[in-house]
Amino acid sequence: MKSVAIVGASLAGARAAQELRAQGFDGRVVLVGAEPHLPYDRPPLSKAFLAGTAERESLDLLDAEDTASLELRLGTRAERLDAAGGRLVLSDGADLTVDGVVLATGGRARTLPGTAGVSGVHVLRTLDDALALRAELVPGVRVVIVGAGFIGAEVASTCRSLGLDVTVLETLATPLERVLGPRLAEVCSRLHDRHGTVLRCGAAVDELVTAGGRVTGVRLVGGEELPADVVVVGIGMVPATEWLAGSGLEVSNGVHVSSGLVTALPNVVAVGDVAAYTSEKGGRRHRHEHWTNASEQAGVAVANLLAGATTRHYAPSGYVWSDQYEGTLQLAGHPERGDEVVFTEGGPDAPAFVATYQRDGVTVGIFALNSAKQFTRLRRQALRRPAPVA
Amino acid sequence: MLRACTVDELPPGESVRIAGPEPIAVFNADGEVYAIGDTCSHQDASLAEGWLEGCFVECPLHAALFDLRTGQPSCLPAKQPVRTYEVLVDNGVIYVQAERLENTEDAA
């Protein structure tokens, strides 16, 4: 293998570039990224960067040494892939033929219908999104956030730290229930209340209220209208795969790959938020949208790409963190609805606690609030065997 | 010279955090004692709360790995090294070669 193109210049793409060099590949590496920016890290976009306390440079994912060994094509979109032939057509007209391809195109924020072009309405996925939102978070604005998942909760927390008036709307009865299970989701949802954020569960948005092209409120199903100067829509993401139509690859809710993150062709792998892989044992398809997943998949995918065969399988650690209000939330493993939650330190009302998820007498997950040390020890000891992914 | 703790107080695999010019994390990595700046160069996690693996410590927040011998991170999200300090064991007591803030003339 003499040349590799990586499509998508964010975390998964940047990590794949680093892994190629770390694993001894000395050929040509082309990193193609639709955004004009040097690869940057997203987690601070809803936290310190949105609050204005982290600089742009602190988000950089690659240092000068990394980029010196790459051919960077930023502000350039990959428009077509002929996977079997290793041919890529880029938006600047370039036509590249390479031996290997890493797909790392992540996804874009899902929007609410009827919100395109309405000012004051934001999603949060990119640096430019964060800059646009940040510019509107001025004293006195009333913020309504649609969706109380991790990103919605983090934006709510950042807005509260800026002293703004915040309401979060959630269609579920308890936010994050699918990720944390009912018990701990309930514990976390109370963080909003404790910090002066109004959380409205079971609230579905009917439409936005606008005046002169700018949002002025949100109308709920049922008719109630909430005034709003800024609306942030945090209702998930859509994997960026449209451009793969006609590529010969199998795609639906992500790029289909094996447990080694390899597509049906050994010269094309997928990593990060866009990769829908089949777990080694159960055969079920999974796609994760978390930092550690993107980072850890890169090493496995690159090893298999360079070997031309699946030599490593991906075993997810299921590690996710989130910073909300004064708290750091940490989750490891893959809890399910019926798991029993056992508090090992503190309790549900404590400012710091650790809890485990038990299934058939086995620890299958760990959750901690403000208890990084105990969390890390449990994660490394109790979850040593890879969490069973059905 | 800062006194960290006694050798007995720091069994293999353990760590302590001590105050110094900056907080310092002292580790016993399988019998070898190392000291590095305690604050992760990515955000502000305490590396003394991290997980020891050979002569690397994994940050407890976002799992960047730091080499205890050099302070260099070996993976994202950290990109900057943390400081390393010399360690001296004398008479069962672990000392770290670091001055307190008031007499750090050449640290500037």
Ligand SMILES: Cc1cc2nc3c(=O)[nH]c(=O)nc-3n(C[C@H](O)[C@H](O)[C@H](O)COP(=O)(O)OP(=O)(O)OC[C@H]3O[C@@H](n4cnc5c(N)ncnc54)[C@H](O)[C@@H]3O)c2cc1C
């Ligand atoms: C605001 C925010 C906060 C987050 N906070 C956390 C957190 O606290 N903890 C956590 O675990 N995770 C967090 N995440 C999730 C984490 O950032 C993602 O899992 C990670 O960014 C995934 O990386 P990726 O490279 O797979 O995809 P992405 O980061 O989505 O990057 C994909 C890149 O590919 C580019 N691209 C797409 N199509 C093309 C094309 N055709 N040609 C060229 N380029 C293309 C896109 O422009 C984009 O730059 C957060 C995400 C966001 C948005």
Ligand code: FES
């Ligand atoms: S704070 Fe240490 S890796 Fe982020």
